[in-house]
Amino acid sequence: MNISHIEHLGIAVENLEESIKYYEGVLGLKCYAVEEVVDQKVKTAFFMVGSTKIELLESTSPDGPIGKFIEKKGPGMHHLAFAVKDTDEALKTAEERGVQLIDKVSRKGAEGLSIGFLHPKSTHGVLTELCSKK
Amino acid sequence: MNISHIEHLGIAVENLEESIKYYEGVLGLKCYAVEEVVDQKVKTAFFMVGSTKIELLESTSPDGPIGKFIEKKGPGMHHLAFAVKDTDEALKTAEERGVQLIDKVSRKGAEGLSIGFLHPKSTHGVLTELCSKK
Numbered sequence: 001m002n003i004s005h006i007e008h009l010g011i012a013v014e015n016l017e018e019s020i021k022y023y024e025g026v027l028g029l030k031c032y033a034v035e036e037v038v039d040q041k042v043k044t045a046f047f048m049v050g051s052t053k054i055e056l057l058e059s060t061s062p063d064g065p066i067g068k069f070i071e072k073k074g075p076g077m078h079h080l081a082f083a084v085k086d087t088d089e090a091l092k093t094a095e096e097r098g099v100q101l102i103d104k105v106s107r108k109g110a111e112g113l114s115i116g117f118l119h120p121k122s123t124h125g126v127l128t129e130l131c132s133k134k
Numbered sequence: 135m136n137i138s139h140i141e142h143l144g145i146a147v148e149n150l151e152e153s154i155k156y157y158e159g160v161l162g163l164k165c166y167a168v169e170e171v172v173d174q175k176v177k178t179a180f181f182m183v184g185s186t187k188i189e190l191l192e193s194t195s196p197d198g199p200i201g202k203f204i205e206k207k208g209p210g211m212h213h214l215a216f217a218v219k220d221t222d223e224a225l226k227t228a229e230e231r232g233v234q235l236i237d238k239v240s241r242k243g244a245e246g247l248s249i250g251f252l253h254p255k256s257t258h259g260v261l262t263e264l265c266s267k268k
Contacts, residue, residue, distance in 0.1 A: 001162040005184025006140065009214070011260060019258045026231045027216070028135040049216070050139025051184055075259030077211035080143070082161070082183070097160045123160075124153045125209030126145060
């Protein structure tokens with residue numbers, strides 16, 4: 001599996017602009033990118049904290065994954081992403097170890113990373129992402 | 135505020151033993167400590183991932199904070215802890231910047247750290263902890 005660190009933490013928010021104000025104005029972090037991911041129906045904002053990114057996610061539609069999450073659970077931490085050496089190898093290893101996968105093979109995520117998700121049913125409730133540069 | 139990195143991520147689980155099996159057996163992380171915190175009504179297990187700890191939390195009572203959290207939202211990520219230079223100074227700064235505090239002054243947490251919590255009403259839904267060695 002070769003997890004080196006937490007690559008990022010995805011946080012579902014109701015209002016991106018207000019949330020950026022909190023992360024910058026209160027916590028003193030610096031937003032270094034804002035991006036819309038049309039097929040995921042989200043607007044995102046990124047902050048670096050040590051070696052981990054915080055990714056704020058605002059839904060652009062109530063029927064998108066973040067919109068549904070907030071409707072069910074309220075705003076808060078949404079997914080946890082580990083940096084691995086090779087996402088496809090790590091997905092294969094996870095499946096061999098009995099984990100239900102959302103992505104059988106990696107796909108391209110933000111910042112050109114190869115990403116893949118494990119199903120929260122197999123991860124004790126945490127929607128878990130694996131990412132690598134490869 | 136002086137946040138250097140994410141000190142730990144607290145994850146509420148229904149069964150600590152089964153969850154440790156997943157974090158060790160599937161993700162390949164190593165549990166380095168298991169501890170019961172009687173006044174918080176939890177059993178905890180710690181893993182190091184890069185410079186961040188993962189803290190699994192199993193409730194020892196349905197009326198404890200983790201028991202209530204799981205009843206309301208299900209198992210999953212519970213709180214986010216930032217490492218700061220001085221928890222008391224950071225709490226004071228947060229309050230001056232309009233944040234509602236759970237802890238007005240720091241108290242002693244796991245591993246002898248000074249800790250204090252910000253209220254999720256003021257942090258866009260994320261129960262946020264500040265920790266320092268001081």
